[in-house]
Amino acid sequence: MSTDRKPAVVEILLVEDSPDDADLMSDALKEGCLNPHITVVDNGEDAVHFLQQQGAYATAPRPDLVLLDLFLPRKNGHEVLAEIKRDALLRRIPIVILTSTDNEEAIRAAYDLHANCCVTKPADQEQFAQAVKKIESFWLRVTRR
């Protein structure tokens, strides 16, 4: 991969209702070699509208990657997943569940709803940042989209 040309902007949508977590994740994503443009929404309803480019989000860019928490106000992560993965075109967008829950059922349900993968947020901040960078690196550099 060429390192001397500026990489194209990658669009990342963070669906996260904890401002601290959202900040940590944004910082970690920006530290990667890619050139991310990050949008943060803090509830499931806005996440769906953003992805569907509806209402206030009519001109929203289509994300290359979505990091989605499960427990959110105004439509939880499972509901967002169900709606997006039902859509013939939007289902192609990789959705990584990044959640603090350790609950086996919740994880299983996410995979049933076709989450691309699930990552449990490490309690340790440094490990959390590392995990976010690995997610970015794998999804935006290794996989094809």
Place this chain on the structure above:
Amino acid sequence: MSLISNGGRPIEILLVEDEAEAAETTMEALRDGRVRNRIHWVEDGEEAIAFLRRQNRHAAAPRPDLILLDLNMPRMNGHEVLDIIKQHPDWRRIPVVIMTSSDNEKDILMAYDRHANCYITKPLDIDKFIEAVRSIEDFWLSIVRLPAA
């Protein structure tokens, strides 16, 4: 840093790949990885389904935690296998990583449409191929929380 709580048992990987050389390289790379895993190699789509159904010689097959799936194979191609897996009420939650030599846009879209968890084009260069397999191991076997059965 392994965040998986799989009770210390090895991660069961089903490798569906018709080219022996590619399969050998993949298995070598995974064996060298940090996370304990067991690789089950089948050479075509029909064998993959038989493995999941625990039929014939696969009667004692474990349920895979992860499936690495080639697309262009005889007797049942990867797209058909993917469709069967992702429509099945139980198997659908097993992550499927497409690993194929095809970088055809149509194949990529079709795979994601059928809910492939991710799609990786096999590099032609062997070192890059090994690197790609290591990336899979580094991500799917380390960071990712795989679903329980």
